[in-house]
Amino acid sequence: MALMVVGLSHRTASLGVLERASFDAAAAEEVVEQLTASPHVDEAFVLSTCNRVELYCDVSRFHGGVADVGDALCRRIGLGADELGEQLYVHYEDAGVEHLFRVACGLDSMAVGESQIIGQLRGALRGLHERGLAGGTLDRLLQNALRVGKRAHSETGLDAAGASLVDAAMARATPVVGELAGRRALVVGAGAMSALVATTLARAGLDVIVANRTPDRAQRLASAVGGRAVALDDLRAEVAAADLVVSCTGAVGHVLDVAIVASALLDRPERPLFLADLALPRDVDPDVATLPGAHLVDLEGLGRDLANSAVADDLRSVRTIVAEEVAAHAASLRAADVAPTVVALRAQARHVVEAEMRRLASRVDLDESTRSEVDRTVHRIVEKLLHTPTVRVKELAEAPGGVGYAAALRALFDLEVGTSGAVTLPGDAPLSGTVADAVGRVS
Structure with a gap:
């Protein structure tokens, strides 16, 4: 899945078009339901203000997502795709993240530095939570955008x-x-x-x-x-x-x-x-x-x-904050991508230890105290052996192109990780629980 932003603003569209495109809460909820029912959009939220209307979506296909969102806006505004298309802009993946962070700071506003957008982003976040999407891709994105906006206003003189x-x-x-x-x-x-x-x-x-x-x-x-x-x-x-x-x-x-x-x-x-x-x-x-x-x-x-004024310096500082936060957000996504692999490796290790302990119990008569001590010792050995590679692969994954390390780990240890993050072990059903539950336990 990937972030896609489709919208129009005071920079691209007439005031009349922006007025027709404006979404109230009910209309926003309706279009989100329509979009997430399509095969290309997993999550979505609408950001509608006096000078912009933007749809943020987590999509599986770029062209399919653009078509779905474009159709929704055309229906809302009552214009054909040819006429509206000239007034729309599309941002994808990191460019979409950067755009939202600029919006959150007020850099893209008609009144540069205005902070009203922070409240509107909070409203979008509440909408996601009300739809049960807390912890999802767009939830994390909005949380980060709010932090970026607060940094811009607290660390610079942007106001x-x-x-x-x-x-x-x-x-x-x-x-x-x-x-x-x-x-x-x-x-x-x-x-x-x-x-x-x-x-x-x-x-x-x-x-x-x-x-x-x-x-x-x-x-x-x-x-x-x-x-x-x-x-x-x-x-x-x-x-x-x-x-x-x-x-x-x-x-x-x-x-x-x-x-x-x-x-x-x-x-x-x-x-x-x-x-x-x-x-x-x-x-x-x-x-x-x-x-x-x-x-x-x-x-x-x-x-x-x-x-050459302090304001110009502040604007440069805000742009630097945005660039830093875009890079940090991308790194966090790459780290999240590698988490299922780390969970799978640790799950495989536990599976091997438990199998070997069962084999040992069937061949050697051990009292309960001795068996428990052997079991703890073997688990400690495995944990120590896995600690460095699992920590290191997460560090490496945060760098651009780092997802290749996770792929190498999967190949070396013959790990199978499903698209949902489920871990499959030989002869077993997928492990219960979510990857998010296990990530907190990963060193």
Whole structure:
């Protein structure tokens, strides 16, 4: 089995498609049941947020799994495979693990470093446990992802990444419009990044106006910062009245195009307008920068401002954490793969000892005390002989390509390990219990 991720996000799909693809709890449970009933998917969970919908699956066949998950998304969204396919991305095995760990850290979020995703991952984990999948492949993956996310936020200054972008934008705005306190700021969008922007601007003494396609969300944000909410239909008039415009909606397509900004500038020929585009994809048409009186900065420009800052160092540190954890997760999977072989070797050794002790008992008359002492001595000898090779094969298995050592051990000792981890000994039925039960006893 192998991990496969199929999804779409603010980076690849339009807001309308993301809205149609959104899963509530009931829909997520339904699609998971459908997928796990297929022959290619063993486990699955859905991660559905305001800017991404992703299905994580433990699959036996890559192409079959992609087809099953793609069909499920097409049915959910109501689009054909040809149309939806261009907006989907697929990650497999280690690439899928890396993607989830980046998501857990907030590196793949619209507002870089946001921590809300941690709660959503916990919800996915609860869903797995409610379906009786605790201890499975995806359970271990989610547990690790949560740990990675916590490491990123506790060991680095990632939480400050979004705030630093806003600070950098304000630093760029001051030379254009002058002292910011008392100025009028228009915030386009009402998501996590917009909330951060609005809060920072309000604290700096600006009059904040919030425009959003959903009036209720705009009103909630505006009320929280002592500002005012407006409809997107009023965008042209609000741009004309503002000194500073910050847009971060995450919509596909330009929210502020050249026509809107050019028209707004006609009402303010003597006042420069500063615009900061913090969205990905861009909210503001880059050609706006060519308009007289308009000063536009985007994430790329602000990124250059922060290139040598502590935030950039934090982002590099988080990427390092992700790389380390991906390698550690892969090593743990390889170690888990070798565990059934180690269990089989020890089971075979016990089988041989018990057979020989029965043979000895049939040929030599030993009292109970002597027989027990001989039995313990033989078992200690076998345990000591097996200790080094079993510990070493687990260590070797954690390195890339290490599964070959387990295969060599199986060949050398003629071990038979079934796909379920059951151990078969000559003349015996498979041993009872799970491999997981025995792993804890392996040195």
